Amino acid sequence: MENQFFHHALKILRDVCIGCSHCMRVCPTEALRVKDGKAVLYEDRCVDCGECFRVCPVNAIIIEQDDFSKIFGYKHRVALVPAVLMGQFPEELSPSEIYSVLLELGFTDVYEVENSVEVLVDEVNAYVSNREHEQPIISSFCPAIIRLIQVKFPSLVDNIMLLRPPLDVSALYCKKQLMDKGIAEDEIGIFYITPCAAKIAAIKSPVGEDRSEVTGVINMDLIYNRVLRTLKQKGVESCVVPEKTSLTERSILWSLTNGEAAHVNGRCMAIDEIHNVIEFLEKIESEEITDIDFLELRACDESCAGGVLAAGNRFLTVEKLRSRAVNIKAEEETLPDPSWKNITEYKGYLTSMLAIQPVTPRSMLKLDEDMAKAMKKMERVRRIMCFLPGIDCGTCGAPSCQALAEDIVQGKAAISHCIFIQRNMEQTRKLHPDHAYRIMEKIWGKDRFTKNCNKK
Amino acid sequence: MHFEYKVQGGDFARAGLASSQVKKVLKQLNVDAKVIKRVVVAMYEAEVNIVAHAYQGTINVDIDTERIVLNLKDHGPGIPDIPLAMQRGYSTASPVVREMGFGAGMGLPNIQSNADEFKITSEVGKGTNLEIVVYLNVPQE
Numbered sequence A: 001m002e003n004q005f006f007h008h009a010l011k012i013l014r015d016v017c018i019g020c021s022h023c024m025r026v027c028p029t030e031a032l033r034v035k036d037g038k039a040v041l042y043e044d045r046c047v048d049c050g051e052c053f054r055v056c057p058v059n060a061i062i063i064e065q066d067d068f069s070k071i072f073g074y075k076h077r078v079a080l081v082p083a084v085l086m087g088q089f090p091e092e093l094s095p096s097e098i099y100s101v102l103l104e105l106g107f108t109d110v111y112e113v114e115n116s117v118e119v120l121v122d123e124v125n126a127y128v129s130n131r132e133h134e135q136p137i138i139s140s141f142c143p144a145i146i147r148l149i150q151v152k153f154p155s156l157v158d159n160i161m162l163l164r165p166p167l168d169v170s171a172l173y174c175k176k177q178l179m180d181k182g183i184a185e186d187e188i189g190i191f192y193i194t195p196c197a198a199k200i201a202a203i204k205s206p207v208g209e210d211r212s213e214v215t216g217v218i219n220m221d222l223i224y225n226r227v228l229r230t231l232k233q234k235g236v237e238s239c240v241v242p243e244k245t246s247l248t249e250r251s252i253l254w255s256l257t258n259g260e261a262a263h264v265n266g267r268c269m270a271i272d273e274i275h276n277v278i279e280f281l282e283k284i285e286s287e288e289i290t291d292i293d294f295l296e297l298r299a300c301d302e303s304c305a306g307g308v309l310a311a312g313n314r315f316l317t318v319e320k321l322r323s324r325a326v327n328i329k330a331e332e333e334t335l336p337d338p339s340w341k342n343i344t345e346y347k348g349y350l351t352s353m354l355a356i357q358p359v360t361p362r363s364m365l366k367l368d369e370d371m372a373k374a375m376k377k378m379e380r381v382r383r384i385m386c387f388l389p390g391i392d393c394g395t396c397g398a399p400s401c402q403a404l405a406e407d408i409v410q411g412k413a414a415i416s417h418c419i420f421i422q423r424n425m426e427q428t429r430k431l432h433p434d435h436a437y438r439i440m441e442k443i444w445g446k447d448r449f450t451k452n453c454n455k456k
Numbered sequence B: 001m002h003f004e005y006k007v008q009g010g011d012f013a014r015a016g017l018a019s020s021q022v023k024k025v026l027k028q029l030n031v032d033a034k035v036i037k038r039v040v041v042a043m044y045e046a047e048v049n050i051v052a053h054a055y056q057g058t059i060n061v062d063i064d065t066e067r068i069v070l071n072l073k074d075h076g077p078g079i080p081d082i083p084l085a086m087q088r089g090y091s092t093a094s095p096v097v098r099e100m101g102f103g104a105g106m107g108l109p110n111i112q113s114n115a116d117e118f119k120i121t122s123e124v125g126k127g128t129n130l131e132i133v134v135y136l137n138v139p140q141e
């Protein structure tokens, strides 16, 4: 049983894309190609890590969000904000100032996602210490990592911790406590301010859940811009609400590297940045590394502080969150809204809702469903590899010689796409230079051969 | 399909290279993830055994649609008492090797428990020959 449908938050704007191939070269799952002078996505391989988005020089890759006006379709509009949002802004701005601007923008409530960490910690520990679960337990926190395991490490899907991440728990809580106040479900809109594309994918096509409790997503960079604009135009003083937070030190740090691992009992490790994670999972998969109880794996360098939609410098964000965590310890904990009950009062309800369904693999690596056919294809790949130069230049429009060879056996490319093969074929007069020229135009677009002094 | 890998005795830094290559191949062949895991775990142990005990070795891998056959042949001291080496908890690894976390005595029995067929022959002073077979098709439940 494999999932056939997956939502990707990332879209490539064909009109904007200049076919520079930067994205193709950094994609950790080789999900991108260049065809007709534009980047093309192989959807089944993409894990929504957003690496491509980071390197695009012309912003041709966008992360689709809900239209901001969508929030006004609901009477109660909760902004679910992750702690890293605070880290984006200059230190002089306090969380309450930033939240007051969010209220000004139209939200009726602001709730910090990591509040649910206090509900979650004990459950995570109980889960990890349950020896019936496949060891090591891999955190379900980062959706890009869950997807990475599904497509690239199918044998590890059973290691994924089947507990909802803090975002889902907080969304459940917000909805529940508003409904307990007598508010109808369809009047409640819960909007997550996301630092990354992976969280959007997780909300739009959840893994292990039928549907997400989150109504919509707003990208963090948009909120960043709006908040700063509002503050610049109106001044800070005009819109200050008193400091209200019930976050604890550990919940503020939860989305940073070692945020989870530091609070799980046993031998735990925290690894961030997707290539590091891939390297480590290879070793876990062949049991080169054993006896680990819990793995916190995050796709971004410096975890969510380095999310692709986080505008601030990730190291500064980490610094700011750490200093907020230290200072908060000294303060009296108060609720975000006096009429809201503390999340821990809902602990029983939330705990009963924590479990998610097992995660199914959807391997991207297989050459064919049928093993005999896959074997034939692999033999062809190996033969083709004897002819390709092995320098991974990418001129064929594929990220590596191996990727081209695999595309060829899948009928998605031809061996004549390789410029080395072309030279060879020209020499033996099997290919006319005009034809070779047309092949290159087909891959890189017609304009690629014209003089252009304004390349990006 | 045939693959051949050379393994250098003592080169712990590169131990596991052959098994990760084979892992990639099996994934591409759409072999069941659990079966892949057994192959890779058995092969990695066996590979580390060569690195830990022998001077050098060769791994021959043959894959068809039914099974994967791993043949690991090494030039090394050999194993004088195979039944003893097959006991759980027994380790032939030197203290240095053990300290590195390799050869905690999981070796041969662990390989056998992951294999469908398992053959071992050894000649003292010459080397060891290990044949591991894993069936690739899981019976449908």
Ligand code: SF4
Binding pocket: A010, A026, A027, A028, A029, A030, A031, A032, A041, A045, A046, A047, A048, A049, A050, A051, A052, A053
């Ligand atoms: S989001 Fe990540 S996996 Fe998807 S295409 Fe971009 S770089 Fe590749």
Ligand code: SF4
Binding pocket: A012, A016, A017, A018, A019, A020, A021, A022, A023, A024, A038, A039, A055, A056, A057, A058, A059, A060, A061
């Ligand atoms: S990085 Fe280059 S090829 Fe990729 S989407 Fe942006 S412009 Fe297109």
Ligand code: SF4
Binding pocket: A049, A141, A142, A143, A144, A145, A195, A196, A197, A198, A199, A298, A299, A300, A303, A304, A305, A306, A307, A308
């Ligand atoms: S580390 Fe955080 S920001 Fe990055 S992809 Fe994962 S959840 Fe998103």
